[in-house]
Amino acid sequence: xxxxxxxxxxxxxxxxxxxxxxxxxxxxxxxxxxxxxxxxxxxxxxxxxxxxxxxxxxxxxxxxxxxxxxxxxxxxxxxxxxxxxxxxxxxxxxxxxxxxxxxxxxxxxxxxxxxxxxxxxxxxxxxxxxxxxxxxxxxxxxxxxxxxxxxxxxxxxxxxxxxxxxxxxxxxxxxxxxxxxxxxxxxxxxxxxxxxxxxxxxxxxxxxxxxxxxxxxxxxxxxxxxxxxxxxxxxxxxxxxxxxxxxxxxxxxxxxxxxxxxxxxxxxxxxxxxxxx
Numbered sequence: 001x002x003x004x005x006x007x008x009x010x011x012x013x014x015x016x017x018x019x020x021x022x023x024x025x026x027x028x029x030x031x032x033x034x035x036x037x038x039x040x041x042x043x044x045x046x047x048x049x050x051x052x053x054x055x056x057x058x059x060x061x062x063x064x065x066x067x068x069x070x071x072x073x074x075x076x077x078x079x080x081x082x083x084x085x086x087x088x089x090x091x092x093x094x095x096x097x098x099x100x101x102x103x104x105x106x107x108x109x110x111x112x113x114x115x116x117x118x119x120x121x122x123x124x125x126x127x128x129x130x131x132x133x134x135x136x137x138x139x140x141x142x143x144x145x146x147x148x149x150x151x152x153x154x155x156x157x158x159x160x161x162x163x164x165x166x167x168x169x170x171x172x173x174x175x176x177x178x179x180x181x182x183x184x185x186x187x188x189x190x191x192x193x194x195x196x197x198x199x200x201x202x203x204x205x206x207x208x209x210x211x212x213x214x215x216x217x218x219x220x221x222x223x224x225x226x227x228x229x230x231x232x233x234x235x236x237x238x239x240x241x242x243x244x245x246x247x248x249x250x251x252x253x254x255x256x257x258x259x260x261x262x263x264x265x266x267x268x269x270x271x272x273x274x275x276x277x
Contacts, residue, residue, distance in 0.1 A: 003086055005053045009037045012052035012067075019054070019062035020077065024206025025129065025267065026100065028245050030075050032202040032210060033067050039203075040175050045069040051092060055083040066093075072168075073098040073122075073272055076107070084110050094277050096122065104271040111275045122272035123166070123249060126256065128264035130244040135231040135262065140224035142191035144232040147181050151188065151195065155181075158198055162215040166249065179203070187236075189229040197225035199233040204242045211237075211246040214255075231262045 006012055013034060020027040020034075033045075034052075042050040048070040055064035057080065064079030066087070073096035079087070084106050087093060094111070097104055108119035147155060152174070159172045180186040180200050189197040197216040201209045211233060216226045234244045246264060248256045260266075 001056065001058055001082055001086075003053050003055050003083070003090060005051065005090065007042065007049055007051060009034065009042055009050070009052065012054065012065075013038060016052070016054040016062050016065040020065060021206045023078075024208045025127075025243065025245060027065075027077050028127070028202075028205075028208055028210050029098075030065060030067055030077055031205040031208075033069065033075060035203055035205050036176065036179075037067075037069070039179065040173075044173055044175065045072060046173055047071050053087075053090065055079055055087075068092060072096070075099060076103055079103055081106070085114065088114060094275050096272060096274050098272045099270060101269040101271045104273050108273045108275065115276075117276040119276065120274040122274055124251065125247045125270045125272075126250050127267045127270060128246050128248065128259055129267050130234055130238065131263050131265045133231060133235055133238065133263045135235075136224055136227045140189075140191075140228050142189050142196065142225065142228070144187045144189055144229055146184055147186040147188050147198070149178075149181060152177065152181070154195060155186065155198065158215045158217070159213065161217070162213045165215075184236075185209070185233075187229050187233045189225045189232075191225075196220045196223075197229050199226070199229040201233055201237055201244075204237075204240075207241075208243040208245055209237045211244065214246075227258050227262055230259070234262070 020031050036044050051068040053066045054062050057063045064077050064083050066076045068074045076099035155177050185201040187199050188195040199214045201211050214226050214230050237244045
């Protein structure tokens with residue numbers, strides 16, 4: 001029973017992707033981050049090159065995995081209890097960790113017990129899956145259209161603003177925006193020819209795609225644009241044959257209520273925790 005480490009995305013996918021695909025919904029973030037790194041290189045998220053790991057049980061089967069894209073939190077999957085303490089010994093794990101609530105909580109408790117240092121709870125998120133799509137009624141003024149390369153500068157600004165709103169400023173790689181434009185996974189809501197909101201989605205992996213991010217400039221909020229553009233992008237993804245997922249910040253009651261109104265239903269909670277170095 002041990003963790004295996006590699007800086008090689010191909011080696012990681014060969015070893016761990018089958019395990020991750022046993023639960024493509026629960027592992028949505030790990031799968032989409034790995035897919036981005038495979039497509040754009042291990043420095044696609046900026047910072048230092050990515051690091052990958054997978055945990056093998058006594059029978060040789062993979063039972064857990066993580067992806068680290070510095071300086072962002074380490075992303076972990078579900079892992080067996082026996083894998084938690086050995087994970088803490090891996091260089092670079094001490095810091096921010098993100099994943100299913102039970103696993104992140106167990107990791108934080110083990111860190112405190114082993115190191116004598118503390119841990120700080122960060123963002124609490126809830127994963128939702130689209131059930132019956134219920135578009136807003138009445139719909140706001142305007143219409144949805146696919147983003148094009150001509151929108152690139154605006155979208156970079158909006159992605160940066162979204163990251164700032166959720167406390168993760170900086171580090172937006174334009175190539176990730178380019179990919180979504182190219183793949184038809186980025187919609188703008190326009191009123192009188194002026195973009196007023198956006199919704200993007202991750203490339204489908206394992207039959208699922210995740211809405212992320214959704215953004216409306218502060219001065220234009222409260223007019224229904226976010227719900228309208230999210231509903232339309234959700235419809236297009238579902239019509240293409242994929243399950244549609246999204247995360248919400250549990251400390252934002254407005255977004256949690258909005259997505260439930262248009263048909264999203266909760267699946268489980270995820271946490272970010274900072275482990276004191």
